[in-house]
Amino acid sequence: MSNPTGLRYAPTHEWAKLEGDVVTVGVTAFAVEQLTEPxxxxxxxxxxxxxxxxxxxxxxxxxxxxxxxxxVAGTIVERNEPLVDDGKRKGDPKPVNDDAFGAGWMVKIRLAPGATLDHLLTAEQYDQQLASEGH
Known part of the structure; x- marks a missing residue:
């Protein structure tokens, strides 16, 4: 399984992509594979x-x-609304399954002052985590 190198990864299988002071967040392909069709x-x-x-x-x-x-620390500034079930409208999370690192993004978080992504794993470190867990 290949994880994009330009992203950072949480041990809980979320990915983060920093653009300016906003971080786009989604779940990894491994997480989607474990869920089997959200x-x-x-x-x-x-x-x-x-x-x-x-x-x-x-x-x-x-x-x-x-x-x-x-x-990361911050405030949600955007959600990928078509994916979300909000009680009034049924969301369609199919893009999470089809394109976890693209159209399947979930939220955008504006970083809190002083917050960074330094504590998150690189793609190589995340791959090592998966391997050490037997995946």
């Missing part, structure tokens, strides 16, 4: 402040349910 996605609303490790949402499939965690 069917439901719930995300915290725009404006929610987060610290690394805070729950930012839930993703479900026919196989399991998993919490999603913030990889």
């Amino acid at each position: 069917t439901y996605l719930e995300l915290k609303p725009v404006g929610t402040p987060l610290n690394p490790g805070d729950k930012l949402g839930v993703i479900e499939s026919y196989k399991s349910t998993s919490d999603l965690y913030a990889p």
